[in-house]
Amino acid sequence: MADPAPHPFASRTDVLEPFLAMEVMERAFAMEHAGISVSHLEVGEPDFAAPEAAVSACAQALRDGETHYSDSRGLIELRTAIANDVETRFQVSVDPDRVMVTSGTSPAMLLVFSLLIEQGDEIVLGAPCYPCYPNFIRYCGGVPVFVETVAEDAYLLDPEAVRRAITPRTRAILIGSPANPTGAIQPREVVEALSELGLPLISDEIYDGLVYGDAAVTSALAARANLPDAALLGVIASSITVQQIGTTGTATPDQIVNRFSDEYPDGFEPSDIALQPRTGPHDS
Numbered sequence: 001m002a003d004p005a006p007h008p009f010a011s012r013t014d015v016l017e018p019f020l021a022m023e024v025m026e027r028a029f030a031m032e033h034a035g036i037s038v039s040h041l042e043v044g045e046p047d048f049a050a051p052e053a054a055v056s057a058c059a060q061a062l063r064d065g066e067t068h069y070s071d072s073r074g075l076i077e078l079r080t081a082i083a084n085d086v087e088t089r090f091q092v093s094v095d096p097d098r099v100m101v102t103s104g105t106s107p108a109m110l111l112v113f114s115l116l117i118e119q120g121d122e123i124v125l126g127a128p129c130y131p132c133y134p135n136f137i138r139y140c141g142g143v144p145v146f147v148e149t150v151a152e153d154a155y156l157l158d159p160e161a162v163r164r165a166i167t168p169r170t171r172a173i174l175i176g177s178p179a180n181p182t183g184a185i186q187p188r189e190v191v192e193a194l195s196e197l198g199l200p201l202i203s204d205e206i207y208d209g210l211v212y213g214d215a216a217v218t219s220a221l222a223a224r225a226n227l228p229d230a231a232l233l234g235v236i237a238s239s240i241t242v243q244q245i246g247t248t249g250t251a252t253p254d255q256i257v258n259r260f261s262d263e264y265p266d267g268f269e270p271s272d273i274a275l276q277p278r279t280g281p282h283d284s
Helices: 011-015 020-033 052-063 076-090 105-116 132-139 159-165 188-195 254-263 272-279
Strands: 099-102 122-127 143-148 170-176 201-204 235-239 248-251
Touching: 011 132, 076 099, 099 105, 105 132, 105 170, 105 201, 132 143, 143 159, 159 188, 170 188, 188 201
Parallel strands: 122 143, 122 170, 170 201, 201 235
Antiparallel strands: 099 248, 235 248
16 A cells, blocks of 8 residues: 655645734634624724625525526626726726626636746735735745835835846736735826836736725726737736625736636626626615
8 A cells, every 4th residue: 555645735735824814813703702802903894784785686686596607707797887887987998708707806816827827937016915915826836026115105116126026937017006905006107117017917906996085096907008909918806895795807808818717617607696786876
């Protein structure tokens, strides 16, 4: 009988670092279960329930039998609503066939990185960053290459520093704007400069609705609108989350959507329970 394998898990899991916010929250849940009163400050979510309109839409969809497989890219009605929203907010026309709906931004990120990264390939990103970004990259066999940002410069990425970090193994540039955890919003000139470096631009815009005062988000879709199709290889993850009820719309070139569908043909099929949060009243 052969000796058992010395390591029961895939080696790629060895490089993953714990997501400390979730570990703290799980410890807090255990304390609450033991009868201890806990104030939750660990994860970023509202302290109120989802709007009644969204809850009712979900319940009605279940009562109507909307529980079956749909188009693997997401319902055409939902993808159309996402495309219309992008055009309204950023004045960029997006074909609904270029939109793919996932159950949150993390699955979209995993799809993107698994599509782009071969073993040892590099992704350039700013630091500080969302702690899951490096894990996604490493899980897919890649290497995160960090470009430091500082509070004195409002945590803005320096395009020249990003350029210097690029090597023959670089596969993409990743930005989050508005950013977790710094709140930094990359100005249009930065997004445009990054988009002109000749690499796919992965733009996580999940917090684009959480800006206040005179602040404005520049979508990478808008920044790259005038570039040739060959340059439009970036992927935009734009959240349509309503508290704990949410999906993510990812706008990509046609060939990338086709590859996504090949990668995971039946993994993400949000039904029309997601339509009301996008098309219904936003103040309910």
